[in-house]
Amino acid sequence: MASPEDLSGQSAPLYEARKGVYPKAVNGPFRRFKWAIMAVTLAIYYGTPWIRWDRGPYAPDQAVLVDLANRRFYMFQIEIWPHEFYYVAGLLIMAGIGLFLVTSAVGRAWCGYACPQTVWTDLFQHVDRLIDGDRNAQVRLANGPWTAEKLAKRVIKYGIYLAIAFWTGGAWIMYFADAPTLTADFWTGQAALVAYGTVAVLTATTFILGGFMREQVCVYMCPWPRIQTAMMDEKSLLVTYKDWRGEPRGSVKKAQAHPGGFGDCIDCNQCVAVCPTGIDIREGPQIGCITCALCIDACDGAMAQVGRPRGLIDYCTLDDAATEKAGGTGQPIRKTLLRPRTLIYFGVWTAIGAAMLFSLGQRTRLDLAVQHERSPLFVQLSDGHIRNNYTLKLRNMETRPRRVAVSVSGLPGAVLWTDAGSREKAGQRIELALPADSVTSVKLFVAAPAIGPARQDFTIGTRGLDGDPRGDSDIIQFDRPEAGQ
Amino acid sequence: MADLKQRIDEATGTSTVGHEWDGIEELDTPMPRWWLWTFYATIVWGLAYVVLYPAWPMVDSATKGVLGWSSRGDLASEMAADAKRRAPTVNAIAATTITDLPAKPELMQAAVQGGGAAFRVHCVQCHGAGGAGVKKLYPSLTDDDWLWGGDLATIEYTVTHGIRNPDHKATRTSLMPAFGRDGILDAAQIGDVVSFVRTISRQEKASASSARGAALFADNCAVCHGAGGEGGRQVGAPKLTDAIWLYGGDRDSLTATITQPRNGVMPRWGGRLDPVTIKMLSAYVYSLGGGEKGLAPVAEGAGADGQP
Numbered sequence: 139m140a141s142p143e144d145l146s147g148q149s150a151p152l153y154e155a156r157k158g159v160y161p162k163a164v165n166g167p168f169r170r171f172k173w174a175i176m177a178v179t180l181a182i183y184y185g186t187p188w189i190r191w192d193r194g195p196y197a198p199d200q201a202v203l204v205d206l207a208n209r210r211f212y213m214f215q216i217e218i219w220p221h222e223f224y225y226v227a228g229l230l231i232m233a234g235i236g237l238f239l240v241t242s243a244v245g246r247a248w249c250g251y252a253c254p255q256t257v258w259t260d261l262f263q264h265v266d267r268l269i270d271g272d273r274n275a276q277v278r279l280a281n282g283p284w285t286a287e288k289l290a291k292r293v294i295k296y297g298i299y300l301a302i303a304f305w306t307g308g309a310w311i312m313y314f315a316d317a318p319t320l321t322a323d324f325w326t327g328q329a330a331l332v333a334y335g336t337v338a339v340l341t342a343t344t345f346i347l348g349g350f351m352r353e354q355v356c357v358y359m360c361p362w363p364r365i366q367t368a369m370m371d372e373k374s375l376l377v378t379y380k381d382w383r384g385e386p387r388g389s390v391k392k393a394q395a396h397p398g399g400f401g402d403c404i405d406c407n408q409c410v411a412v413c414p415t416g417i418d419i420r421e422g423p424q425i426g427c428i429t430c431a432l433c434i435d436a437c438d439g440a441m442a443q444v445g446r447p448r449g450l451i452d453y454c455t456l457d458d459a460a461t462e463k464a465g466g467t468g469q470p471i472r473k474t475l476l477r478p479r480t481l482i483y484f485g486v487w488t489a490i491g492a493a494m495l496f497s498l499g500q501r502t503r504l505d506l507a508v509q510h511e512r513s514p515l516f517v518q519l520s521d522g523h524i525r526n527n528y529t530l531k532l533r534n535m536e537t538r539p540r541r542v543a544v545s546v547s548g549l550p551g552a553v554l555w556t557d558a559g560s561r562e563k564a565g566q567r568i569e570l571a572l573p574a575d576s577v578t579s580v581k582l583f584v585a586a587p588a589i590g591p592a593r594q595d596f597t598i599g600t601r602g603l604d605g606d607p608r609g610d611s612d613i614i615q616f617d618r619p620e621a622g623q
Numbered sequence: 624m625a626d627l628k629q630r631i632d633e634a635t636g637t638s639t640v641g642h643e644w645d646g647i648e649e650l651d652t653p654m655p656r657w658w659l660w661t662f663y664a665t666i667v668w669g670l671a672y673v674v675l676y677p678a679w680p681m682v683d684s685a686t687k688g689v690l691g692w693s694s695r696g697d698l699a700s701e702m703a704a705d706a707k708r709r710a711p712t713v714n715a716i717a718a719t720t721i722t723d724l725p726a727k728p729e730l731m732q733a734a735v736q737g738g739g740a741a742f743r744v745h746c747v748q749c750h751g752a753g754g755a756g757v758k759k760l761y762p763s764l765t766d767d768d769w770l771w772g773g774d775l776a777t778i779e780y781t782v783t784h785g786i787r788n789p790d791h792k793a794t795r796t797s798l799m800p801a802f803g804r805d806g807i808l809d810a811a812q813i814g815d816v817v818s819f820v821r822t823i824s825r826q827e828k829a830s831a832s833s834a835r836g837a838a839l840f841a842d843n844c845a846v847c848h849g850a851g852g853e854g855g856r857q858v859g860a861p862k863l864t865d866a867i868w869l870y871g872g873d874r875d876s877l878t879a880t881i882t883q884p885r886n887g888v889m890p891r892w893g894g895r896l897d898p899v900t901i902k903m904l905s906a907y908v909y910s911l912g913g914g915e916k917g918l919a920p921v922a923e924g925a926g927a928d929g930q931p
C-alpha cells in the first residue's frame with residue numbers, strides 16, 4: 139500500500155488535534171437571553187425531582203417521577219400507565235413538530251440556546267473564564283509552560299468540571315426514584331448498582347463532552363445540524379454577516395485613509411473571538427454555526443464604538459439577504475415568523491396538544507380488558523347451561539382502593555361468578571374490591587342457557603360504586619356448541 | 624493508483640486525495656484525533672473480547688475464551704438461581720396439606736401456576752389443553768360433574784393413584800359389566816334400559832320401553848348408578864340424569880356403552896411425579912372451574928379480589 143508520502147512527497151498527519159477554542163466574554167441582549175435560558179433549563183433539570191406532590195398514601199409524593207420498577211410515570215397530577223404510553227408518544231410528536239416550527243421560524247435556535255450540549259458547554263466555558271481569565275489569558279496559559287500556577291489552575295478547573303459533571307449525572311437518577319431517599323441511599327452505599335453506574339456514565343460523558351469535546355460534538359458527532367439544515371428554507375432566520383455592507387473590510391485607520399472605499403466591518407475580529415465554536419461567520423453560513431448570536435452582540439458593540447448602525451451581523455433570512463444586497467429592505471420580522479408554513483406547524487402542534495389534553499380529561503381511571511378463555515371455548519354444565527370463562531384485567535388507576543360492580547348485558551339468562559365465589563351465589567352482578575393503583579386479574583365464569591346462537595357478542599362492563607361511577611366496558615364473544623353437537 | 628496526482632488545494636492548504644470526479648476533488652482532511660483514538664480503542668476492545676470470550680469458530684465448536692463463559696453455563700446458573708428463588712414457595716406448598724391451600728391465597732396461586740405448567744407437560748395429551756377433555760375418550764375437567772369427586776383431596780388422590788391402574792393396589796377401581804357382550808341383557812332389554820336412561824335425563828318422554836327399562840335398571844344398574852340414576856362416586860359411576868355424557872348420551876352411544884363399556888384408565892402419577900408437583904397439578908385442575916368444596920374449607924372471598 140502506498141503511504142501518503144509516496145503520493146504527495148510530503149507527510150500528511152493521519153489525525154488532527156482539536157484546535158482550542160477560547161471564546162471571549164461578551165455582553166448584549168442575546169448573551170443575556172442565553173443566560174436566562176441557561177438559568178431556566180438548568181434550574182428545571184436540577185430542581186424538578188425535588189418538587190413534592192401529595193398523592194395520598196398509595197402513590198409516591200414526587201411531582202415528576204419515572205417509576206420504572208412499578209411502571210408508572212408521574213407528572214404532577216397526571217399519572218401515566220404503560221398502556222397509556224401514547225401520551226408519551228404524543229409528547230414526542232409534539233416535540234418533533236415543535237422543532238419543525240422553531241427551526242422553520244428561527245433556524246437553529248435549539249442548537250444555539252436550548253441544546254444540553256450548548257448549555258453545558260457554555261457553563262464550562264464560563265468556568266474557564268472564572269479560573270483562567272478571559273480569552274487572552276486562556277490562550278497564554280494554554281500555550282505557556284507548565285508552571286505551578288498553571289498546574290494549580292488546571293487542577294481547580296478540572297475539579298470544578300468534575301463537580302458539575304457529577305452533579306449532572308446525580309440529578310438524572312433523581313427522576314427515577316424518590317429523590318431524598320435516593321440521595322441518602324446513594325451516599326450510604328445502599329442505592330442500586332444501576333444508580334451508581336448511571337451516575338458514573340453521565341459524569342464521564344458530561345465531563346468529556348462538555349469539558350473537552352465541546353464544538354466537536356456539534357460538528358462531527360451530532361446528526362441534528364444536518365437534519366435541521368433540511369428543515370430550514372429561505373425564509374428561516376439565520377445569523378448572517380451582511381457582506382454587502384461590511385466589505386471590503388479594514389481597520390478604522392485603513393478606512394480613514396481610503397474614504398468611501400471601505401465597508402462597515404472594521405476587521406476587529408470580535409465576532410470570531412466570541413464564537414463558542416470558533417468559526418468566522420464572515421465566511422458565510424456554515425455547519426459549525428449554532429446561531430447563538432453572540433457574534434451579533436460582539437459586532438453590535440463594535441459598531442457602537444465606531445458610531446455605525448448595529449446589525450452588520452444579524453438574524454436575516456436568505457430572501458432578505460438577497461433583497462438587501464440588491465438595495466431593498468427586508469421584510470418585517472413579524473411577517474417572517476407568521477407565514478403559512480409556521481402557522482400550519484403551529485396549528486398541527488396545538489391540535490395535537492388540545493387532543494391530548496381533551497383525552498386526558500376524559501380518560502376513566504377504571505379500565506377493563508377482557509380475555510376469552512380459548513381452551514376450552516365453552517364448557518357444558520350438568521344442568522344443560524353453557525359456561526364460558528374469561529379473564530378480566532381490572533385496572534384501578536386511582537390512588538385509593540375502590541369497590542366496583544361487574545355486570546353483563548346482551549346475554550339473556552346469563553349469570554356470572556368468579557373463582558372466589560361459587561355458582562350457587564352467582565348473579566347478574568358481582569362486586570369486587572380493587573386495591574389502589576393496581577391491576578387485578580379476575581377469573582370470571584359466565585353461564586347462559588344452551589339455546590342461542592353459536593357465537594354471540596355481549597358486553598361485560600364495570601361501574602364504580604364509590605365516588606366516580608364511570609367505568610369501562612368490553613364487547614366479547616360467548617360461544618356455544620353448534621346445534622346437534 | 625499511480626496515476627492519481629495529489630496536489631495541495633490553494634483555498635485550504637490541505638492536500639487532495641488525488642481523485643477527481645466531474646470537477647469535484649476530495650480533500651485529504653485528517654481525522655480528529657479523538658476520533659482515531661476511539662477507533663483504536665474499539666480495536667483493542669475487539670481483541671480483548673476475542674481473547675476473553677468464545678469468539679472464533681472452529682470445526683465443531685468455537686474458541687473457549689479465557690473467562691470460560693458460555694451461554695449454556697449462564698442458563699445452568701440461571702436455572703439454579705431460579706430453583707433457589709422458588710424454593711421457599713415450593714417448600715411452603717410441600718408443608719401445607721392440599722385442603723389448607725385455599726386458605727393461603729398466595730400459595731394457592733403459586734400452586735395453580737406451577738400445576739398449570741405440569742399439566743401442559745403431562746396431562747394435555749388426554750385431557751386436552753385447558754382440561755377440556757376429548758369427547759367419547761377422556762373426561763372434561765372444567766365442568767361441574769365429577770366421576771370420583773371434585774374436591775381438592777379427592778382430585779389429589781385420583782392424580783396420585785390413577786384410575787383402574789392395572790398394577791397398583793390403591794388405584795381407584797370399578798368395572799361396569801359388559802351387559803351385551805357377556806349376554807347379561809339381550810338387545811331388546813338394552814334398548815329398554817337406554818330408553819329409561821334417556822327418560823331420566825329428560826331426553827325422551829316416558830314410554831312402554833322406558834317402563835320396562837326401569838325394572839331392568841333397578842335390577843342391574845341401580846347398585847352402582849343409584850336408584851334414580853344419581854350416580855355413585857365410590858365406584859366412579861356417572862350421574863345419568865344430567866346433561867354431561869362422557870361417551871355420548873344419544874341412543875347409539877348409550878347402547879354401545881351398555882353392550883361393551885370402556886372402563887377408562889388413567890395412569891397413576893404418584894412415583895412418577897414428586898408429591899409437590901402432584902399437589903400443584905391437583906390445585907390447577909381444581910381451579911379450572913369445576914372444583915367442588917367437598918371437605919376442603921375454601922376461605923370465602925379469598926382469591927381474585929383479595930378481600931377476605
Ligand code: SF4
Pocket residue numbers: 377409412413414415416417418419426427428429430431432433434
Ligand atoms: S458564528 Fe455567531 S452565531 Fe454562529 S456560533 Fe459563532 S457566535 Fe454563534
Ligand code: SF4
Pocket residue numbers: 379384387402403404405406407408409410420436437438440441450451
Ligand atoms: S465584529 Fe463586526 S466589525 Fe468586527 S470583524 Fe466581526 S463583522 Fe467585522
